[in-house]
Amino acid sequence: MPPASASPSDEALVIRTLAGDAAAFRTLVERYEGQVAATVIGMLGPGADAEDVGQETFVRLYESLGRFRGDAALGTYLTRIAINQCLKHLRRKQSWMRRFVGESQLAAPLPDRPDPNAPDLSERDRDALVQRAVQALPAKHRSVVVLRMLRELSTNETAEVLGVPPGTVMSRLSRALASLRGPLATLAPPAS
Amino acid sequence: MSVPLDRLYSLSRGELPPDEADALRRQLDADPALRAEYERISAFGDRVAASRAPSFGPYFADRVLARVEAPTHDSTEASFADALRSVFLRVAVACLGAIAVLSFVAEREAAPYGESFVASALGLPPTRVETLFLLDAPPLGPAEADIPTAQ
Numbered sequence: 001m002p003p004a005s006a007s008p009s010d011e012a013l014v015i016r017t018l019a020g021d022a023a024a025f026r027t028l029v030e031r032y033e034g035q036v037a038a039t040v041i042g043m044l045g046p047g048a049d050a051e052d053v054g055q056e057t058f059v060r061l062y063e064s065l066g067r068f069r070g071d072a073a074l075g076t077y078l079t080r081i082a083i084n085q086c087l088k089h090l091r092r093k094q095s096w097m098r099r100f101v102g103e104s105q106l107a108a109p110l111p112d113r114p115d116p117n118a119p120d121l122s123e124r125d126r127d128a129l130v131q132r133a134v135q136a137l138p139a140k141h142r143s144v145v146v147l148r149m150l151r152e153l154s155t156n157e158t159a160e161v162l163g164v165p166p167g168t169v170m171s172r173l174s175r176a177l178a179s180l181r182g183p184l185a186t187l188a189p190p191a192s
Numbered sequence: 193m194s195v196p197l198d199r200l201y202s203l204s205r206g207e208l209p210p211d212e213a214d215a216l217r218r219q220l221d222a223d224p225a226l227r228a229e230y231e232r233i234s235a236f237g238d239r240v241a242a243s244r245a246p247s248f249g250p251y252f253a254d255r256v257l258a259r260v261e262a263p264t265h266d267s268t269e270a271s272f273a274d275a276l277r278s279v280f281l282r283v284a285v286a287c288l289g290a291i292a293v294l295s296f297v298a299e300r301e302a303a304p305y306g307e308s309f310v311a312s313a314l315g316l317p318p319t320r321v322e323t324l325f326l327l328d329a330p331p332l333g334p335a336e337a338d339i340p341t342a343q
Contacts, residue, residue, distance in 0.1 A: 022257060029253040037247050046246055054248050058256045127243040130236070149240040154207070155198075170198040177197040177233055184236055 007031075010074040014065055028074075029058050035075060035151070036082050042146035043086040045135050053089050057082045072160065079151070080161045083143050090139050133183040141176035148173055195219065195226060197233060204234035 008016075008027070016024035036054050044050045060081050068077060134145050147158040148169070159166040195216065202208050203216050220227045 022261070025260065026253050026257055029256050033248060033252055041246060051248050051252075054252070055256050055259055059259050062260045126239065130239050130243060134240070145240070149201075149237055150243075152205075152241060155202075170196065173198040173201060174196045177201060177236075180236065181232070184232070 011070065014068060014074070017062070018065055025062060028061075032058075032075060032078050036078060038151055039079055039082045039146060040086055042131075042134065042150045043083070043139075043142060044089065045131060049089065049093075053082070053085045057085050060085065076157065076161055079147070079153075080163070083147070083161060087139055087143070130184065133180055136183070137176055137179060141172050141179065144169055144172040145176045197229070200226075200230045200233045201237055204230065204237050 008024075010028070010031075013024045013028050013031075017028065033054075036057050037050075040054045040057065041050045044053060057078065061078055064081075068074070072080075134142060137145060143162060144158060147153045147161060148155070153161065155166045155169050158169045162169065199208070199216065203213055206213075208216065220230055
C-alpha cells in the first residue's frame, strides 16, 4: 500500500477531475506544465503565442478528459494535444502572414542572429542560436527535433505522439539534422 | 558507406543495441569525415538537451483554471469570428423586423387603393392589366379616368 503522502496517480486525478474536483485538475496542470512548456516553447519559441497555446493545450485536455480511455499515458496524450495545437497555430500564422505580409517576408532571415563563428559567443547566445535554427525548420521536422532531442523521447514514443511510423520519425530527424548542418557547423558542446 | 544521421544521433544518446553500436563505432574509426559528422551531431544534441526551455511563468495553473471555468474560445481569431457572428445575427433579426413593420404600414396605407400586398410592400406604382401592354405608359393614378380633359 502506498504511503499516505504519495502523490495521486494520473488516473485518480482524471477521475476526480471528471467528478468536478478543480484541485485535481490543478495538480495535473502543475505536474505536466514543464513538459508542455518544453514542447510548445521548443516549437514556437518563448512569448505570448507559446503561453496561449500552452493554456489551450490544457483546456483541450480538460474538455476531452471524458473521452480519454487511458490507451496511452496521459503525458503522451497531452504531448500529442500540444503538438497538434502548435501545428494548428503555425498553419494559422503562416496563412495570416501570406495574406497580409506577403510570401517574400516569410523567407526573410531572422534579425539579430548571432554569428555562430564569433569567438566571444556566450552560452546564452549559443542556446538562442540553436533555438532559432530549430524554429527555422519546417514544422514536421521541427516537431521531431523537439520531441526526440529536447524532450528526449524515443523514436517509438515520438512516432506514437505524432501518429506516424517510426521510420518516418527517423527519416525526418535525418533530414532535420542535415538541414542544421550549415547553421550549426561550428557549434561547440555546452560548457559543463 | 553512408550512415543515416538519425543513427549517429541514436549512437550519441546511447540508444543503439550494443552490437549495432560497436559496428557503427568501427565505421567511425575508419572514416574521419563520418567521425566529424558524429561529433557535430553529438555536440548539437548535447546543446539542445542542455537548453532548458523557460516555463510559462508564475501562476500558469491559475490562468488555465480561469479559462476552464470561464466560457472558452479557441483563440482571439475565433473570439473575433464569434463576436462578428453574434453582431450579424442581431442586425439580421432587427432588419427582418423593420421589413415586417414597413410592409405592414405600406399595406395599411395602400389598402384603400386596392393594390396588392406585394406592390404596396415594394412601393411599386399602381398598374392595371391593360397598361401592361403599353410600353412607356405612365403609371395610372387611382382616379385617372375621372380627370377632365380639354375638348
